[in-house]
Amino acid sequence: MTAKRLKKQIIKKRLFTKNRLVILNEDSFEEIFSLRLNVMNVFVGVTLISIVMIALTTYIIAGTPLREYIPGYASTKLKREATENAVKSDSLIKVLEQNTIYLANIKKVLTGEIEHTKLSRDSIVATGTKELAPQEMKPSDADLKLRDQVALEDKYNLFEQAQPRVSQVLFAPVKGHITEPYNARKKQFFINIAVANNTPVKAIASGTVLLADWSPTNGNVIMLRHNDGIISVYKNAGSVTKQQGDVVRSGEVVALAGAGVQKKDAQLHFELWKDGYPIDPTQFIDFE
Numbered sequence: 001m002t003a004k005r006l007k008k009q010i011i012k013k014r015l016f017t018k019n020r021l022v023i024l025n026e027d028s029f030e031e032i033f034s035l036r037l038n039v040m041n042v043f044v045g046v047t048l049i050s051i052v053m054i055a056l057t058t059y060i061i062a063g064t065p066l067r068e069y070i071p072g073y074a075s076t077k078l079k080r081e082a083t084e085n086a087v088k089s090d091s092l093i094k095v096l097e098q099n100t101i102y103l104a105n106i107k108k109v110l111t112g113e114i115e116h117t118k119l120s121r122d123s124i125v126a127t128g129t130k131e132l133a134p135q136e137m138k139p140s141d142a143d144l145k146l147r148d149q150v151a152l153e154d155k156y157n158l159f160e161q162a163q164p165r166v167s168q169v170l171f172a173p174v175k176g177h178i179t180e181p182y183n184a185r186k187k188q189f190f191i192n193i194a195v196a197n198n199t200p201v202k203a204i205a206s207g208t209v210l211l212a213d214w215s216p217t218n219g220n221v222i223m224l225r226h227n228d229g230i231i232s233v234y235k236n237a238g239s240v241t242k243q244q245g246d247v248v249r250s251g252e253v254v255a256l257a258g259a260g261v262q263k264k265d266a267q268l269h270f271e272l273w274k275d276g277y278p279i280d281p282t283q284f285i286d287f288e
Helices: 002-016 039-063 065-069 076-111 141-155
Strands: 019-024 031-037 177-180 191-194 200-202 207-215 219-226 230-240 253-257 267-274 277-279
């Protein structure tokens, strides 16, 4: 134990023993410069100088235009030109592929290798046939009489004229008890459905989000536009999961139910519109 302590003391003494560095004139032995230092000072000084040199070199390479003169480093202009050339080459490849396909099709036309099944008989005239004159293409008297008879039968055919107001299947946005039903006489063009908090609110059909925002009277509101002029409106939602312009599919979650404005219980306010007119949603959707 004493030997180890003695060894440490010797090393410490060597590190901190002060020495004197003297520069003398060779001819007159006159002292020009002297410096008192020890091994530890030399080690610390060399370390600090090395760190400063490394930091300075890194800054010059990474942050100044001098890096362009270092072999292996590409200049900013060269990188920009390489990017532009890559975009141009990609465009040229696409144009070349299109031209190749076009030339291949032209070759098939010239060599007669076209498949006859791909030709439209309505757009071509068979070789050797005589084109009909405009007078010959007019319908005959019997044809006109038959057309009038069919039009008259279709005019009073109620079954063919009857069409449903909604031509697609609508899915229920949520399942729950209807607390406020639709009432057109009271101008109540909506229904309120009681649901649990964080119940997923689903799109009744595929469509596009027209509006997804919050209002002080209706809380979180999301409005979807569907085919056939149908618009569905979901109000008093706890939160919305879609943004304006998003495309949604049938049954996709668009919001989460929650306590609406000035309400303690979670209720979904739902409206259904067709061509600008309100529709009773319960006629097309089963909510319970």
